[in-house]
Amino acid sequence: AQSVTQLDSQVPVFEEAPVELRCNYSSSVSVYLFWYVQYPNQGLQLLLKYLSGSTLVESINGFEAEFNKSQTSFHLRKPSVHISDTAEYFCAVSGGAQKLVFGQGTRLTINP
Amino acid sequence: DVKVTQSSRYLVKRTGEKVFLECVQDMDHENMFWYRQDPGLGLRLIYFSYDVKMKEKGDIPEGYSVSREKKERFSLILESASTNQTSMYLCASSLLVPSQPQHFGDGTRLSIL
Numbered sequence: 022a023q024s025v026t027q028l029d030s031q032v033p034v035f036e037e038a039p040v041e042l043r044c045n046y047s048s049s050v051s052v053y054l055f056w057y058v059q060y061p062n063q064g065l066q067l068l069l070k071y072l073s074g075s076t077l078v079e080s081i082n083g084f085e086a087e088f089n090k091s092q093t094s095f096h097l098r099k100p101s102v103h104i105s106d107t108a109e110y111f112c113a114v115s116g117g118a119q120k121l122v123f124g125q126g127t128r129l130t131i132n133p
Numbered sequence: 134d135v136k137v138t139q140s141s142r143y144l145v146k147r148t149g150e151k152v153f154l155e156c157v158q159d160m161d162h163e164n165m166f167w168y169r170q171d172p173g174l175g176l177r178l179i180y181f182s183y184d185v186k187m188k189e190k191g192d193i194p195e196g197y198s199v200s201r202e203k204k205e206r207f208s209l210i211l212e213s214a215s216t217n218q219t220s221m222y223l224c225a226s227s228l229l230v231p232s233q234p235q236h237f238g239d240g241t242r243l244s245i246l
Contacts, residue, residue: 064237
């Protein structure tokens with residue numbers, strides 16, 4: 022069985038500051054890892070995913086995440102955030118089954 | 134783009150009513166899922182289906198049932214709604230490959246009075 026822990030329920034940062042949203046997982050098998058973003062009053066959208074290969078994956082809007090197998094982590098980072106990044110972010114893991122296991126979510130708040 | 138459409142954005146029902154939440158996807162995905170989302174708890178899987186007329190229980194199936202008569206449509210049924218089922222409900226679909234992401238609808242915010 023897999024599990025996901027997002028270590029921060031809320032992260033407030035100032036605009037143009039860097040941010041890291043932390044995600045740790047546990048699994049006894051090889052995993053696929055995902056970050057989803059949920060803007061207010063919307064469903065979840067895929068932000069980026071790790072399937073295999075390079076451990077650093079990037080999204081089109083400047084986010085990146087690094088798969089660290091030894092630390093079982095998949096932290097999400099952005100070097101400079103914008104007001105429009107205000108959203109809730111979910112880390113998820115798939116261990117080969119059809120289901121995803123989600124973390125509890127991290128609410129990112131950007132202050133001007 | 135994949136489109137997952139949930140029939141209602143907001144719904145208000147009374148305790149004891151039978152409630153239907155409908156979800157339609159247009160990308161011929163085999164898998165469909167129903168989640169509920171509550172603050173601090175993330176997304177919890179209620180039921181999923183990998184084929185027509187097939188269903189599997191998720192983590193919190195009690196009080197819910199599902200129906201999948203056509204590949205593109207997956208319905209969630211609250212047999213007798215209770216106030217503790219007030220929540221945001223999200224539908225998702227995906228291909229029958231674990232490495233493929235799930236695509237979500239915009240959600241239905243259900244209030245049971």
